[in-house]
Amino acid sequence: MKREGLSHDRLADMYHRMWLIRYFDRSAMEQYQYGRMRGTTHAYIGEEAVAVGACAALDHGDYITSTHRGHGHCLAKGGDPKLMMAELLGKATGYCRGKGGSMHIADLDLGILGANGIVGGGIGIATGAAYSADLRDSGQVAVCFFGDGASNQGVLMEAANMAALWKLPVIYLCEENKYAEFSPSLPFIAVERIEQKARAFGLPGLTVNGNDVLAVYEAVRQAAGRARRGDGPTLLVAQTYRIEGHTVGDPLTYRPKGEAEAWKSPERDPISRFGLYLVEQAGFAEEELEMLQRGAEDEIGAAVEFAINSPDPEVASLWEDVYA
Amino acid sequence: MTIRRLQYRQALNEALHEEMARDPVICMLGEDIGSYGGPFKITEGLYERFGEKRVRDTPISEAGFCGLAVGAAITGLRPVVEVLYVDFVTLAMDQIVNQAAKARYMFGGKACVPLVIRAQGGGGRGNAAQHSQSLEMWFVHVPGLVVVQPSTPYDAKGLLKSAIRDDNPVLFLEHKLLYNTTGPVPDEEYLVPIGVADVKRAGDDVTIVATSRMVLFALDAAEELARGGIEAEVIDPRTLKPLDIETIIRSVQRTGRLVVVNEGHLTGGFTAEVAARVQREAFDWLDAPIMQVATEDVPLPYAGPLELEAIPNEQDIVNAARSIVY
Numbered sequence: 241m242k243r244e245g246l247s248h249d250r251l252a253d254m255y256h257r258m259w260l261i262r263y264f265d266r267s268a269m270e271q272y273q274y275g276r277m278r279g280t281t282h283a284y285i286g287e288e289a290v291a292v293g294a295c296a297a298l299d300h301g302d303y304i305t306s307t308h309r310g311h312g313h314c315l316a317k318g319g320d321p322k323l324m325m326a327e328l329l330g331k332a333t334g335y336c337r338g339k340g341g342s343m344h345i346a347d348l349d350l351g352i353l354g355a356n357g358i359v360g361g362g363i364g365i366a367t368g369a370a371y372s373a374d375l376r377d378s379g380q381v382a383v384c385f386f387g388d389g390a391s392n393q394g395v396l397m398e399a400a401n402m403a404a405l406w407k408l409p410v411i412y413l414c415e416e417n418k419y420a421e422f423s424p425s426l427p428f429i430a431v432e433r434i435e436q437k438a439r440a441f442g443l444p445g446l447t448v449n450g451n452d453v454l455a456v457y458e459a460v461r462q463a464a465g466r467a468r469r470g471d472g473p474t475l476l477v478a479q480t481y482r483i484e485g486h487t488v489g490d491p492l493t494y495r496p497k498g499e500a501e502a503w504k505s506p507e508r509d510p511i512s513r514f515g516l517y518l519v520e521q522a523g524f525a526e527e528e529l530e531m532l533q534r535g536a537e538d539e540i541g542a543a544v545e546f547a548i549n550s551p552d553p554e555v556a557s558l559w560e561d562v563y564a
Numbered sequence: 565m566t567i568r569r570l571q572y573r574q575a576l577n578e579a580l581h582e583e584m585a586r587d588p589v590i591c592m593l594g595e596d597i598g599s600y601g602g603p604f605k606i607t608e609g610l611y612e613r614f615g616e617k618r619v620r621d622t623p624i625s626e627a628g629f630c631g632l633a634v635g636a637a638i639t640g641l642r643p644v645v646e647v648l649y650v651d652f653v654t655l656a657m658d659q660i661v662n663q664a665a666k667a668r669y670m671f672g673g674k675a676c677v678p679l680v681i682r683a684q685g686g687g688g689r690g691n692a693a694q695h696s697q698s699l700e701m702w703f704v705h706v707p708g709l710v711v712v713q714p715s716t717p718y719d720a721k722g723l724l725k726s727a728i729r730d731d732n733p734v735l736f737l738e739h740k741l742l743y744n745t746t747g748p749v750p751d752e753e754y755l756v757p758i759g760v761a762d763v764k765r766a767g768d769d770v771t772i773v774a775t776s777r778m779v780l781f782a783l784d785a786a787e788e789l790a791r792g793g794i795e796a797e798v799i800d801p802r803t804l805k806p807l808d809i810e811t812i813i814r815s816v817q818r819t820g821r822l823v824v825v826n827e828g829h830l831t832g833g834f835t836a837e838v839a840a841r842v843q844r845e846a847f848d849w850l851d852a853p854i855m856q857v858a859t860e861d862v863p864l865p866y867a868g869p870l871e872l873e874a875i876p877n878e879q880d881i882v883n884a885a886r887s888i889v890y
Contacts, residue, residue, distance in 0.1 A: 336671050336674075337672035339670060339672050344670040344671065346667075346671040348638070353638060354667065354670070361663060364627065364631015364632055364634060364659055365634050365638070365663060368634055368639070368643075370635075371632050371636050372641045373639070375591060375618065375636075395628055399625075399628045399631060402625065405623070406620070561669050562669055564668060
């Protein structure tokens with residue numbers, strides 16, 4: 241594993257954030273089961289290395305667009321778990337004042353241009369943010385997170401073509417988590433490897449181990465450098481695994497028995513394997529890792545407390561913010 | 565104030581030149597809008613003047629470039645998109661309806677989406693079913709969108725400038741058969757406010773509310789009615805959403821009679837919406853049923869006699885007015 245430019249503190253922060261995501265989504269599923277959430281929610285458990293590795297390679301002002309499975313991207317880019325959990329519980333203190341819920345969290349000040357309820361919905365927006373950065377000559381980069389299912393959406397071909405034509409600073413980061421809604425994804429993708437689609441779009445395509453946070457970091461760092469130099473977009477495919485179902489309560493009848501268990505092994509689980517690396521190759525003590533993990537757990541516990549104790553939105557706010 | 569006569573297309577072109585010169589974050593995306601100057605010549609001279617980054621000639625990718633425009637709008641630009649025919653916005657409905665219209669509300673008021681989508685629609689030129697529609701009501705139905713439909717060169721210029729300065733996503737819907745019409749346009753800078761109707765002709769006997777090209781037919785119909793002693797008041801809402809219902813109701817309170825004319829289809833259309841609002845808010849003032857004049861519920865046909873039959877004309881408006889003025 242390479243870790244160019246990553247100090248001890250930054251590695252610690254990445255490890256902490258991965259646990260933050262895992263505890264957040266475990267809590268989100270619990271809150272749903274307690275009946276405190278409406279609609280549904282989509283857990284990012286098992287995919288933490290993709291969001292954390294990618295966002296570690298970005299600057300504060302860079303943009304991301306996220307997906308329906310978006311809590312991890314938001315936390316990785318610096319989103320506040322208190323405001324996120326309050327939003328999940330539909331509270332007035334939430335990121336969207338209770339108007340958006342799990343699938344519509346945004347923090348524009350952090351460059352988080354929104355999770356999205358439409359599969360592939362962020363692709364045009366991320367490409368537009370890159371066009372905006374290019375026109376304003378701001379040096380910003382946009383990372384578009386989307387899944388293997390979304391790689392079949394037509395807007396990807398349209399937007400990626402324009403990004404390649406105009407050398408826009410955008411990174412299409414496909415999280416190949418093996419499932420598309422309630423089906424395995426591969427039977428619906430005609431090419432052998434998703435990165436092959438990049439050739440048709442006219443941009444470089446690269447596949448990385450999406451459970452290796454430093455591999456994702458390094459790939460995004462290089463793609464971002466390319467984008468900032470004016471060399472255009474990249475398609476990165478991060479191969480990972482969706483441990484949970486599409487939504488809470490998904491019976492997972494379409495998944496082979498034992499498959500998820502294999503991905504949970506310490507050698508494959510993104511957090512465990514990063515922990516092993518930190519101890520064996522980066523000089524971390526076990527106690528420090530435990531402290532980082534416990535810190536994340538406490539932070540999410542506090543977020544849940546904050547959310548539960550927050551007020552519901554005033555009914556009058558129904559009419560607010562339809563128009564500017 | 566100097567008044568010139570300009571074509572509707574020239575008025576739009578002037579608005580774009582003036583606004584792009586005023587504000588460097590205004591940019592354009594669309595097919596053939598660059599060095600070609602736009603298939604309807606609305607964007608002539610912009611590419612040469614403002615460069616390829618601000619006037620982006622796009623591939624034929626409506627979903628893609630409308631999506632780009634949403635992303636650009638929420639990150640500090642003010643994009644103006646040209647969709648060649650309003651019929652093609654069907655390809656970009658996710659971007660307009662799910663993304664642009666909802667970002668502000670969904671994100672709790674934090675996003676601002678200053679985006680204009682220009683498109684021309686309407687029939688009368690034999691462009692058949694996929695190039696002749698009037699789809700304004702699809703967008704009127706979506707909270708978060710503003711829908712503007714100017715009928716004169718003056719309104720076209722003043723409203724386009726207002727739309728570009730507005731912080732909401734605006735559907736700016738032109739009519740292919742209005743591009744060559746002419747009208748007075750001042751030399752001086754002016755704006756036409758969004759959400760304000762215009763009384764195009766005063767009259768006391770019947771109110772005719774008409775939109776886009778139908779305003780021209782309504783004005784001709786009013787002249788014909790006047791020859792028979794009926795004075796019609798013609799109101800152009802100019803903005804369909806938000807609708808200036810107050811101006812319509814004030815007129816109906818005086819005339820007691822209402823004809824609503826729109827080139828969209830009859831069922832579920834603009835005429836039904838206005839009729840519902842007026843009967844709800846001015847029922848006691850009505851002396852006759854509200855008449856709806858709209859396009860027949862058929863896809864727009866190609867052959868001349870068929871298309872003429874499908875789309876409202878001056879005589880349809882005259883007949884509707886006469887049937888309720890007694």
